[in-house]
Amino acid sequence: MRDGAGEPIIRVRGLVNRFGAQTIHDGLDLDVRRGEVLGIVGGSGSGKSVLLRSIVGLNRPVGGRIEVLGTDVLALDDRERRVLEQQWGVLFQDGALFSSLTVAQNIEVPLKEFYDMPPHLLGEIAAVKVGLTGLGEDAGAKYPAQLSGGMRKRAGLARALALDPEIVFLDEPTSGLDPIAAGEFDKLIRDLQQSLGLTVFMVTHDLDSLYAVCDRIAVLVDKKIRVGTLDELLRDDHPWIRSYFHGPRGRAAQISADEHSTTSRTPAAISA
Amino acid sequence: MASAAATVVASEEAGAIVLAAAGEWLVGAAGELDRRLRGFSLPSRRQVTLDLAGIDRLDTTGAWLLLRTEHDLIERGNAVELRNLREDFVPLLDQVRAGGRLAPTIHQRPAHHTLAGFIARIGRFTIGMFTRTYSVLGFFGLVCATAAELVTHPRRIRTVATISQIEQTGVNALGIVGLLSFLIGVVIAYQGADQLRRFGAEIYTVDLLGVSILRELGVLMTAIIIAGRSGSAFTAELGTMRVNEEIDAMRTIGLDPVEVLVMPRLSGLLVTLPLLTLYANLMALLGGCLMCQAVLGITIPQFIRELQYALYPRTFWIGVIKAPFFAAIIALIGCYEGFQVSRSAQSVGQMTTLSVVESIFLVIVTDAVFSVLFSILGI
Numbered sequence: 001m002r003d004g005a006g007e008p009i010i011r012v013r014g015l016v017n018r019f020g021a022q023t024i025h026d027g028l029d030l031d032v033r034r035g036e037v038l039g040i041v042g043g044s045g046s047g048k049s050v051l052l053r054s055i056v057g058l059n060r061p062v063g064g065r066i067e068v069l070g071t072d073v074l075a076l077d078d079r080e081r082r083v084l085e086q087q088w089g090v091l092f093q094d095g096a097l098f099s100s101l102t103v104a105q106n107i108e109v110p111l112k113e114f115y116d117m118p119p120h121l122l123g124e125i126a127a128v129k130v131g132l133t134g135l136g137e138d139a140g141a142k143y144p145a146q147l148s149g150g151m152r153k154r155a156g157l158a159r160a161l162a163l164d165p166e167i168v169f170l171d172e173p174t175s176g177l178d179p180i181a182a183g184e185f186d187k188l189i190r191d192l193q194q195s196l197g198l199t200v201f202m203v204t205h206d207l208d209s210l211y212a213v214c215d216r217i218a219v220l221v222d223k224k225i226r227v228g229t230l231d232e233l234l235r236d237d238h239p240w241i242r243s244y245f246h247g248p249r250g251r252a253a254q255i256s257a258d259e260h261s262t263t264s265r266t267p268a269a270i271s272a
Numbered sequence: 273m274a275s276a277a278a279t280v281v282a283s284e285e286a287g288a289i290v291l292a293a294a295g296e297w298l299v300g301a302a303g304e305l306d307r308r309l310r311g312f313s314l315p316s317r318r319q320v321t322l323d324l325a326g327i328d329r330l331d332t333t334g335a336w337l338l339l340r341t342e343h344d345l346i347e348r349g350n351a352v353e354l355r356n357l358r359e360d361f362v363p364l365l366d367q368v369r370a371g372g373r374l375a376p377t378i379h380q381r382p383a384h385h386t387l388a389g390f391i392a393r394i395g396r397f398t399i400g401m402f403t404r405t406y407s408v409l410g411f412f413g414l415v416c417a418t419a420a421e422l423v424t425h426p427r428r429i430r431t432v433a434t435i436s437q438i439e440q441t442g443v444n445a446l447g448i449v450g451l452l453s454f455l456i457g458v459v460i461a462y463q464g465a466d467q468l469r470r471f472g473a474e475i476y477t478v479d480l481l482g483v484s485i486l487r488e489l490g491v492l493m494t495a496i497i498i499a500g501r502s503g504s505a506f507t508a509e510l511g512t513m514r515v516n517e518e519i520d521a522m523r524t525i526g527l528d529p530v531e532v533l534v535m536p537r538l539s540g541l542l543v544t545l546p547l548l549t550l551y552a553n554l555m556a557l558l559g560g561c562l563m564c565q566a567v568l569g570i571t572i573p574q575f576i577r578e579l580q581y582a583l584y585p586r587t588f589w590i591g592v593i594k595a596p597f598f599a600a601i602i603a604l605i606g607c608y609e610g611f612q613v614s615r616s617a618q619s620v621g622q623m624t625t626l627s628v629v630e631s632i633f634l635v636i637v638t639d640a641v642f643s644v645l646f647s648i649l650g651i
Contacts, residue, residue: 099618104377117303123376125302128336131371140377145616164299164331195367196332 009034009167009199010055015064017050024050026223028064032167037193037200038227039210042220043240048203051220052169055201056090057081069166086114088167089160093175095152097144103130103155104140110162129158134188150181154188161192168193170202174209186212207250211257219244278305278334279326282312288319291341294326297334305337316348325356335361335368411608415538418530430536437540441502442548449497453552456493457559460484465567474568478575479582481560486583490553491591492639495598498545499631503606506537507627510610511620519611529611538603545599549592590651594642598635605631 010032017024024047032038040048053059055066057073066073069087076084097106104126111122130140133154144152153173160168173189174182190213193200204210210217211230218227221240228236234245244250278301280293291312297305322342327334338354345352357365422429464477510533513519519529557579564570570578609627613619 102377111299115300115303118306120376121302121306123378124340125299125333125336127376128332128368128371130377132332132367134371161332164333191367195363197364 007034008032009069010201011065011067012051012055013065013067015051015054015066016062017047017054017059018062023223025054025061025064028220028223028225030218030225030227032199032201033216034166034199035197036215037189037202037213039214039217040201040203040220041205041210041217041244046220047223048220049171052090052171052201052203056088056169057085082114086163087165088169089163089165090169091153091156091160091171091173093171094149095144095156097152097155097159099144102141102143103135103147103158106144106155106159107162110159114163125162126158129161130155132161132192133158134184150177150185153177153185157188157192161196164196165198167199167201170200170204172203172205174204174206179208182206182208183212189213207253208256211253277301280305280308285321288321289315290321290323292323292326293338294328296329297327297337298329298331299333302333302337305334309337309341314344314348315350318350319353320345320350321353321355323355324358324361327358327361330361330364332364332368335365339365339369408604408608411611412604414530415534415604418528418535419538422531422535428531429539430532433532433536434540437536438544440505441498441537441541442544445498445501445544445548446551448501449494449548449552450555452497453490453493453555454559456489457481457485457556457561458563460489460556461560461563462567465564469568475570475578477564477568478560478570478578481564482557482579482582483587485556485560486553486587486591488591488639488643490556491549491594491598492635493556494545494549494552495595495602495635496632498541498548498599499602499606499635500628502541503602503631504624504628506603506606507610507613507624508620510607511613511623514611514613515615515617515620517615534603534607537607538600541599541603542596545602546592546595549595553588553591586651590646594639597638597642601634601638602631605634 008031010030012028012030015025015028015030028051030051040051042048050059054061055068055073060074068084071080071084073081073084097103098109101109104123107126107129108122111117111125117125126140135151135154135158139147139151139155144155147155157168157170157173170189174185177185186209189200189202192198193213200213202209202214214230216227216229217233218225219233219236219238219241221238226233226236226238226241233241236242245254278293278295278297280291283290283292295301322338324338330338342352342354461477461481464480465474468474468476468480510519513533519533522529522532561572561575564575565572606627609623609630613623
């Protein structure tokens, strides 16, 4: 894989976000290490998506510093920003595919925007991404409206991977999927992360996802963040974190993860 | 990143062909690599070695190009060997290989760009028009039945909602309707004066203005503005409610969407459109009056006296009587198209456009029908 596993690829310091009188983040610090899958959890309205949007530049924070791959994203001009944007891909909640284009054309959009490629190569790369994300052979020619929710997410992931980014941001990748499709999507993320050496920043509500794919988990509580491995967080005695991981759903996910751990789960720390 | 060189060089070595790949095989270099790979005249039935020792970085696109080359070589009967593949690239190549060799999607020309597609579209459009007319009539019947029921059960009439609709479609529209009518009055007076002056008949500008505004233009302009302003709002409001499943929720609670949503809009507009027409008439006459004074030197008392000669009460009524019909058309089409929205946000926009076009079209057609009717009746 890529060099320098473990060093911070995203560094957030003293992030402040405020909407009107409501403070969302107050001096939040976060490091995302290269080659890890970081899960972001927190209650509704705790600012998980706002954090993601701040890092990718869709939301300008009130204060703080955000570095991605060593550059300060808040101080970039348009040209530098475009260069940096090639290094990440974002999967939005419902895929956010362009509805007037087919899946293959959706994947070609970033390629056409950034590179000069002959049309046949564009088509081939799109087909590779369609295959990588486990979509069927005929999915490339379909329009987003013809796809199921799970396929839309896969297609959204294929577009996010179009430029072979180093970092992938996923906003609730398994929400709205049935448990089987969610499990398959988790596996897909894990597989791609390991083979492509991706760093994954995943906002999620899905406890099963956390157990199945995340190396570390960041919990948004009290406008700040607490990061740790699953085992560390299970020992944390913050009331919200306790009720999150030790509530009935948390325990159920833990049990099912334990049952599968011997067969499917290989920590990325070893492979990286 | 794209600048770092990615190369592929062919050479002969002890009877075998060696393709040596080197550099950063990343998506940025793919266009150039693709050109170069296609530039090779591929051998057949030979021993070919792909030497990957020089590859520093590899991503899925680079991996695809390698696998494609390997595949093309095997197709031609060559024996292919991958040499010096770095350990850490293996999972990546496996992943791309596991994705399978899918055929690239061919983007077909949309069917409606062909002649047959064009004819088919005309046919579909025609059939669609008939079915829609049928369906609109059905909706009209449903609204009439609901209205009849409300007359017998007046306690079910939603007064607050109706008043709120009167405010939104009437009071809030006063500004735009007034301004546009005033300007129409100005334009007609100016154009009329310009033409009639050649015959020394400037004073008849007042007659022209009065008759055209009261009989036709006042009500027509108002209806068109309201179709664009409130008809579209009806469609968008009901359409958004459909997207959010609010209308389904209403049904499960036992509320009748026609009674709750359509009737207040219809009755509200039935009240406001005639009133707005009256207001538009006055504003247009005011505009015309000021213009007559400015261009022709006709004073306000003179203007009013001339207007009294030119107009009869029925001139006014012929205009205003059309207003409730236009109101019904705008409200019915606006609500009907709102109910036609499917569960996507995109269709809200489509239906809103359709609703405005249809209601303006029907308003003008109805106006023409009225003109024919009045001329037959000799009014």
